Amino acid sequence: MITMDDIIREGNPALRAVAKEVSVPLSDEDIKLGEEMMEFLHNSQDPIKAEELGLRGGVGLAAPQLDISKRIIAVHVPSGDLENPEPTLSAVMYNPKILSHSVQDACLGEGEGCLSVDREVPGYVVRHNKITLSYVDAAGVKQKIRLKNYEAIVVQHEIDHLNGVMFYDHINQENPYALKDGVLVIE
Numbered sequence: 054m055i056t057m058d059d060i061i062r063e064g065n066p067a068l069r070a071v072a073k074e075v076s077v078p079l080s081d082e083d084i085k086l087g088e089e090m091m092e093f094l095h096n097s098q099d100p101i102k103a104e105e106l107g108l109r110g111g112v113g114l115a116a117p118q119l120d121i122s123k124r125i126i127a128v129h130v131p132s133g134d135l136e137n138p139e140p141t142l143s144a145v146m147y148n149p150k151i152l153s154h155s156v157q158d159a160c161l162g163e164g165e166g167c168l169s170v171d172r173e174v175p176g177y178v179v180r181h182n183k184i185t186l187s188y189v190d191a192a193g194v195k196q197k198i199r200l201k202n203y204e205a206i207v208v209q210h211e212i213d214h215l216n217g218v219m220f221y222d223h224i225n226q227e228n229p230y231a232l233k234d235g236v237l238v239i240e
């Protein structure tokens with residue numbers, strides 16, 4: 054089972070490498086890894102298990118954060134309201150690729166953090182507001198989906214990890230809260 058000890062932290066050069074595509078059909082090993090990554094996210098969002106295992110509540114995880122240089126990400130975005138426990142996005146994505154994106158940019162009003170970064174780095178992380186994404190799912194089926202707002206931000210954050218990019222690489226060094234006109238601030 055994946056715990057925080059398995060997650061490498063900034064400074065580890067493996068976080069700056071470009072990860073390799075996985076072969077399709079998926080190997081049992083890659084399918085198992087994806088299942089373990091999703092299990093980590095579920096455990097991290099379960100108050101009891103998170104406390105027991107000392108996990109930070111995670112919405113996304115990329116294989117390079119486990120020192121595995123493969124283009125695999127897992128995302129699990131809870132719905133946010135207790136009435137509707139259905140997550141708004143829950144998927145293990147193999148070889149995810151952004152096919153196209155909106156002109157409209159967006160950022161989280163709270164800025165971003167990272168499971169591999171044990172410090173606060175303030176500032177807006179400007180990303181695409183909407184993306185069209187292709188990936189191979191855990192069943193080996195090619196998917197093409199459109200995402201927007203928070204879900205799109207999470208997936209872009211995870212795909213960045215596959216390219217050795219950290220969220221703070223996007224923050225304006227002169228003025229971390231500088232915003233061009235028209236950037237949507239997502240609260």
Ligand SMILES: CC(C)(C)[C@H](NC(=O)Nc1cc(F)cc(F)c1)C(=O)N(CC(=O)NO)CC1CCCC1
Pocket residue numbers: 097098109110111112113114115118130131165166167168169206207210211214
């Ligand atoms: C770094 C951390 C603060 C743990 C961040 N979680 C988060 O932003 N909030 C959160 C946590 C939950 F459990 C449920 C929930 F709806 C929201 C996160 O998981 N990531 C993922 C990551 O580090 N992947 O490599 C960072 C987020 C910043 C913007 C998108 C992902």
Ligand SMILES: [Zn+2]
Pocket residue numbers: 166167168169210214
């Ligand atoms: Zn991260």
